Amino acid sequence: MSTSLSGSGPAQQAPGRGPVRRGLPRTSRTARNHAPITATGLAVKVVLLGLVAGIAIWAAFPLVAAEHWVGLGILAATTAGLGYLYLGRRHIPAKYLVPGTIFLIAFQVFPVLYTASTAFTNFGDGHRGSKDDAIVAIQTSSVKQVPGSAQYSLSIATQGDPTTGALVFLLGDPKTKEVFAGDAGGLRRLDPGQVESSSLTGKVTAADGYTVLNIGQASVRSKEITDLVVPTAGGAIRSNGLTRAYEGRAVRAYDAGCDCVKDSETGRTWTADAQAGAFVAADGERLTQGWKVNVGLQNFSRVLTDDTISGPFLGTLVWNFAFAIASTGGTFLLGMLIALALHSPRMRGSNLYRVLLILPYAMPSFAMLLVWRDLFNTDFGLVNNLFGLGVDWFGGSWTARFAVILVQLWLGYPYMFLVTTGALQAIPRELTEATSVDGASPWQSFRAVTLPLLLVALSPLLISSFAYNFNNFNAIYLTTEGAPFPADNPTNGATDLLITYTYRLAFGAQGAEFGFAAAISLLIFTIVAVVSAVSFRRTRKQEEVYS
Amino acid sequence: MRIRTAGVVAVLGLALAASGCGGSDSDKPAAKESAKAAGGKLVIWADDKRAAALKPFADEFGKENGVTVEVQAVSKDLQTNFVTASQQGSGPDVVVGAHDWIGNMVQNGAIDPVQLAAEQKSAFNETAIKAVTFNGQLYGVPYATENVALLRNTALAPEAPKTIEELVQTGKKLKAQKKVQEILCLQAGQNGDAYHVYPLYASGGGYLFGTTANGDYDPKDLGVGKPESIAAFQKIAKLGEKGDGALKRSITGENSIATFTGKKCAFLVSGPWAVADAKKANIAYDISPVPGFAGGKEAAPFVGVQAFYVAAKGKNKALAQEFVTNYVTKPELAVALYRAEPRPPALTAAFDQVKSEDPDLAKWLEAGKNGQVLPAIPAMAAIWDPFGKAEAAVIGGADPAKTITAAGKTIAGQIK
16 A cells, blocks of 8 residues: 555656645545455454553543542543544554554653653662651651550440441440540540440440441441541550550651651650751751652762772673673674584484574573572582582682673573574575685685675674673572672672672662662663664664675 | 444444443442451461461451451562552551561551550560560561571481581581581572571671660661671681681572481581471481580570561551451461461460470570570661671681671661
8 A cells, every 4th residue: 555655656746746735635545445444454443442442541540549630631642642543544654653652652761761760869768758758657656655554445436327427436444444435536434334345355345325346347447447546635545456445645746847856755856858858866867767859960979989889880891891792792603603504404403403402592591590500509510510620610700700601602592593593594595606606615605795694684683682681680690699709899799790780789788779770770771872872883884785 | 434434433432331341340349349248358468388377367367357358478579569569559458577677667667566565565575576676666566486506417416516616526527437528508608698607706706786775786886897706707717618618608598408408418507497308308307506616605696586567558557457466466376377387486375385296496496595686777788798798708718807897898888
């Protein structure tokens, strides 16, 4: 359809603009009329659009509940746009481009933007929520039982209907056998004649004018029960579960006037520090619960100025490149050699060999990495036992580096073998035969014909393989975990890649620091993006030469 | 053509309506179910083993009280998943886990303190209550304790060694007789293992954190890097690869128990979780405290506690408190959890009940008598990695003074 359109386009454009305008819709209409509209096509279209609409409705409810009006607007606009696009008959190119674009935005662009925005915050353990969350957490975690106060048995009751009536705590004091009714208004003593209670625990089982709820009924109203606080002189009576209550007092309270938290027992105050996202006392002591704030470029400047981070950074970067190049190049060379050997028409039983060679690729790499780690064990490992060696593989910098590259080679060559075999079969044998007629040696013909043609097909795969290995977290983390570490620096090991190094810095100690991790991820992203961009540019030049 | 478009729109409308119905359909059964049970729902998160053990008791609690109880097994990274989910409001009401998570869960506002009456508290092992106390508040209800001890193959080593030197001597003799391959199975690995080596570190005189006046760990008084810690690591270095060869980096968490049950070493430093394997391998074993250095302090293992916590952002907090403070404190549940995995129960009554049927229990408790509660302060997270790596380096022959000073500096830099 598109070829007939573009084919007729230039021919009609020749007479001038006017006729084209009138002419084009007609051609496109005739083209469309030729396009068969099948029942299956229509059904698929209806189902897919129905799904889109269904998903939109499903996603709308939580957005409305959370009052995310911007998100709802984007959702509505996207859905309406999709409906307009696919119900209408125009915008043919857009129909092809839009689904991919939406997926690109959702799964590539959005995560990158989200990472970038996180990099400017202190988001991490101890700084996950908002300031209000932190204040609530500080206050609730400071509630203490009033010293010497009674432990009450608790029955939850209502006045009227069990599901909607106003809640009342019926409290029994096990020592004095007194019974109280308590609600937000305070405590009232109940006449012993009006209540029935268990003689064992003092728990009220029935009371005049109240409906006592069982645990099942009460548990439905959990939130109201937790929120109900009965004020007393010394503090407040709170529920502790559904059968007991205690008199407690929040020792720490937030004061909006001074934007600080005060401790009524010790008299200390912690003032909110908007830069750090924490309540800080005059002597520098922080409350454990903090909140998320914007810290500007602090995460980036920490990467550059902290000696323990920036010191080993360059060395790690160099090894990271070496690892990625050796992994990609080594697997490519090995895979290509085997593929060439099996490609030779003189080779017998090549299919059997091919099946055997692909086996490592068929095994889950997670498990294989762990197996290899144990194979390299100094005393118990197969490698040392088999060859009668006593090498401390993961103990020395170079042996550890050699070992991880060896493992990569084993894991990665079947993939390269597969793709090279495919690419080789696409190169016509006449070309190599022609070179041999011209008197070229096999090596010369490989150098001058086969390899360049192979590289045209495989370069994009090699670049993506390089980018993957550059961030090959599992290859290191499941084998050496970055070891060996120099005695004086436990944060950066000889086999650490930037990504494992980052992981240790951001999640290894003191809990997760997502903001900091995001900042380093952006730096790594920049490095990989630059390398990939340069490589793709060079590949394009190569393609221009050979095709 | 117009008819066709109209048809498409009509069918689409139908599909829309159907998807709308689908949405309300999924709501209806839930509503019906809760009407039948007439109660709220309690969601509990635990790891695989404990989830299976908890299930029958959770069901019983649900039936007794007319509520729905859901036990969900989270097999990996339970703490991280819990903190993240609870931040988003999709977390459980109750979570089960180790007590050293408390510091991190509190700083993220993920759990609430629990209020136990004095007589409830006194029913527990004192160490267990101390472990779940953080910043002066009780944050969880403990149900089991655990610590490492020395397991020995009594066929190879009939006598429990009194000092580590004695152990090394016996081990070397057995090795010379070709009866074993290794002197001691104490897992270290390439990157060390602070938890398992800690008894020796404590025996050598080292400490991690000093204590404040009220007995809490004080993150400002860091013991790693101090002269005592260097002295302790000098003793550990003598046991290392360049010394006696009793501590080796090739012995890892994956192979230490297997090497012991394979009769390739006579001594194993491990916890109650190793017993099941030893029994399966039909090894005649005995449990004794980890021996210390001759003339040194007593070897103090870390004591860890498994506990139930009430989520701060749970949907049914009242029911969660009811379950944790009034139901978990019953001995029957503690006994059932013990049967799922043999760790000494934290409830004294439950412990007494199972003591008679398992002679090992008293020995584990004895081995943990001198133990120190694993610090739950968030600063502890900064210790594990650098401390372990320093241990591995020292075992491999690095200079203890230089290594430990560097480790201390790294840790201090990470404690905010």
